[in-house]
Amino acid sequence: MGTKCSCECGTAPTLIFSCSGAADVGEMADQAARSLTREGKGKMFCLAGIGGRVSGIMKTTEAAAKILAIDGCPLNCARKSLEEAGFKDFIHLGLADMGLKKGETTLDQTSLERVIDEATRLLKQEK
Amino acid sequence: MKEIKVLGPGCPKCEQLKKNVEQAVAASGVECNIEKITDMLKMSEYGIMITPALVVDGEVKSVGKLLSPDDIAEFLK
Numbered sequence: 215m216g217t218k219c220s221c222e223c224g225t226a227p228t229l230i231f232s233c234s235g236a237a238d239v240g241e242m243a244d245q246a247a248r249s250l251t252r253e254g255k256g257k258m259f260c261l262a263g264i265g266g267r268v269s270g271i272m273k274t275t276e277a278a279a280k281i282l283a284i285d286g287c288p289l290n291c292a293r294k295s296l297e298e299a300g301f302k303d304f305i306h307l308g309l310a311d312m313g314l315k316k317g318e319t320t321l322d323q324t325s326l327e328r329v330i331d332e333a334t335r336l337l338k339q340e341k
Numbered sequence: 342m343k344e345i346k347v348l349g350p351g352c353p354k355c356e357q358l359k360k361n362v363e364q365a366v367a368a369s370g371v372e373c374n375i376e377k378i379t380d381m382l383k384m385s386e387y388g389i390m391i392t393p394a395l396v397v398d399g400e401v402k403s404v405g406k407l408l409s410p411d412d413i414a415e416f417l418k
Contacts, residue, residue, distance in 0.1 A: 225391065226405065227390055227391065229390075257390060259390070260388070263388055268388050269387075269388075269400045269402075270387040270388030270389040270394070270396075270404070271388040272401075273389070273394070273401045273403060273404045274389050274390045274391055276404075277391050277404050277405045
């Protein structure tokens with residue numbers, strides 16, 4: 215038709231889901247997802263919408279270019295929620311794998327930056 | 342009556358989706374109310390992050406796709 219879009223419609227985003235759990239590591243996962251969003255490395259999206267099978271959130275996630283799930287503890291609720299909803303192809307970052315222990319982690323800038331750096335590395339690595 | 346909403350900022354792709362919806366509705370004979378939503382805040386209420394999006398009776402059926410009238414007709418059954 216010769217018409218070109220100048221807007222960002224149809225642009226598939228990188229979506230970031232955080233477990234945002236009640237524990238200190240859940241808070242760390244949440245803060246990392248928000249920081250990554252502010253840095254433009256992806257867009258934090260609502261994991262509760264996946265659990266609730268909210269149609270707009272499901273369809274947007276299906277259309278995402280990349281998905282990153284960040285879990286604070288080894289229960290891996292973010293990963294399991296996505297899998298239960300039928301999403302298989304996503305990047306997973308577990309803070310426990312980085313040595314951050316539930317109940318023993320302080321939300322300090324150094325630890326947060328470590329998580330952000332690792333998430334950034336994984337996002338760059340995965341096509 | 343079916344409630345159909347086309348969500349998009351108003352670019353050619355979004356406008357074409359609305360035209361395709363109108364075409365599908367006319368061909369189906371199903372009574373529908375078609376609304377175009379361009380307000381970003383209203384769009385965010387549907388949990389979408391990619392446009393154009395098509396909402397039928399409150400359910401998001403597609404995002405980021407320019408559906409053909411035939412594709413849309415499937416949602417009118």
